Amino acid sequence: MTELLLLNGPNLGILGRRETEVYGTDTLADIEQMVEKEIADVGWQVRSVQRESEGELITAVQDGYDTVGAIVNPGALMIAGWSLRDALANYPKPWIEVHLSNVWARERFRHESVLAPLASGLIAGLGATGYVLAARALRSLVAD
Numbered sequence: 001m002t003e004l005l006l007l008n009g010p011n012l013g014i015l016g017r018r019e020t021e022v023y024g025t026d027t028l029a030d031i032e033q034m035v036e037k038e039i040a041d042v043g044w045q046v047r048s049v050q051r052e053s054e055g056e057l058i059t060a061v062q063d064g065y066d067t068v069g070a071i072v073n074p075g076a077l078m079i080a081g082w083s084l085r086d087a088l089a090n091y092p093k094p095w096i097e098v099h100l101s102n103v104w105a106r107e108r109f110r111h112e113s114v115l116a117p118l119a120s121g122l123i124a125g126l127g128a129t130g131y132v133l134a135a136r137a138l139r140s141l142v143a144d
C-alpha cells in the first residue's frame with residue numbers, strides 16, 4: 001500500500017472549533033477527506049497522524065519512512081521544534097510544510113519556521129485548500 005503521511009501538530013485536532021475566524025470551519029476529518037480525494041486516482045492512501053506532543057510526531061516521522069511523501073503542519077512547533085526538524089532531516093521523501101493561516105500576517109513570533117529550510121515547499125494562508133495543493137504538488141514531485 002502506498003501511503004502519504006499527513007502530519008498535524010498541536011492544537012490541530014480541534015480544527016472546526018478552534019479560532020474559526022483564523023483557521024476556518026473545516027475539521028481535520030474534512031481535510032483528510034479532501035487530501036484523500038486529491039490522491040485517490042494515483043492509488044495512494046492517507047496516513048493521518050495528529051499529536052499534541054513533539055515526541056509523538058517524531059515517532060510518526062520515523063515510522064513513516066516507507067510513505068511516499070508528507071504534508072506537515074507543525075502548528076507552533078514551527079517556531080522551535082528542533083527535534084522535529086532533526087527527524088524531518090532524516091525523512092527520505094519530499095515533504096511540504098502547510099499552514100492554514102498566513103503566519104506572516106500574524107504575530108512576529110510566527111514569522112520563523114525552523115522546519116521550512118528542509119521542506120520541498122511551503123504553503124500558508126490558503127486554509128484547507130493548502131493541504132490539497134500540497135498533495136497535488138507531492139504527486140508531481142514524487143513522479144519526477
Ligand code: DQA
Pocket residue numbers: 010011012073074075076077098099100101102103110
Ligand atoms: C498554524 C500556524 C501556527 O502559528 C499556529 O501555532 C498553529 C496553526 C496554521 O496552520 O496556520 O497551530 O500552523
